[in-house]
């Protein structure tokens with residue numbers, strides 16, 4: 001595949017999905033800036049990628065919740081990207097968030113933090129009239145369910161934000177990809193029993209993300225059968241839906 005971008009910034013690069021995107025992009029000589037909270041883990045990832053491939057890899061500290069630091073973070077990057085993958089996120093603990101204020105962290109990490117950094121990047125790409133933005137949302141944002149509506153509503157907000165951003169940036173040659181996975185076999189859902197046929201392999205999802213970015217796609221569901229599942233879930237009338245244990 002011929003890559004349309006040369007330097008990929010990955011936010012939340014220690015995510016199991018993001019790591020796979022990093023390997024695949026580096027293999028195709030895309031240089032990388034890997035960002036996250038845990039610099040030690042990022043250093044290990046950087047060394048491993050540089051040992052395997054010729055790509056240059058930079059690492060940077062980044063916390064989605066330190067919104068006041070985001071402008072300086074972007075300003076001080078050694079190399080400015082022409083593509084970004086926003087991969088950070090937390091599932092949170094639904095039951096706990098119903099009882100205390102930990103819902104704030106779920107909303108802030110998954111939504112406000114993403115908006116804060118993507119706004120800065122969007123303005124840069126708009127000025128350059130070129131760029132690829134991708135962010136990992138979730139099918140959980142397609143309809144609120146009692147078992148995870150804090151996470152789901154943050155992802156719904158992110159999906160809506162990305163839709164607006166796509167509409168704004170389209171005339172400026174900047175594409176915005178919304179990635180909507182169902183279950184993905186990563187540490188985020190460790191310990192959760194999920195149906196094998198509906199649980200994605202992070203390597204395959206990473207391939208789909210890179211292909212989607214390169215082809216300037218708008219939205220991808222992964223696995224693709226989630227598109228049909230969510231169509232059905234969204235079609236259930238609210239009067240019935242509210243009685244279901246979901």
Ligand SMILES: NC(=O)c1ccc[n+]([C@@H]2O[C@H](COP(=O)([O-])OP(=O)(O)OC[C@H]3O[C@@H](n4cnc5c(N)ncnc54)[C@H](OP(=O)(O)O)[C@@H]3O)[C@@H](O)[C@H]2O)c1
Pocket residue numbers: 011012013014015016017018036037038062063064065087088089090091109113136137138139180181182183184185186187188189
């Ligand atoms: N796994 C699934 O079933 C699934 C399904 C749908 C969507 N997603 C989405 O896919 C994305 C990647 O998740 P994953 O499955 O790869 O899980 P993961 O391996 O747990 O990765 C999540 C990453 O987010 C980072 N993060 C959390 N809070 C952060 C903050 N305040 N600032 C910066 N980074 C932060 C974590 O960093 P630390 O290493 O520092 O903790 C971690 O590297 C997430 O947005 C998630 O919501 C996952």
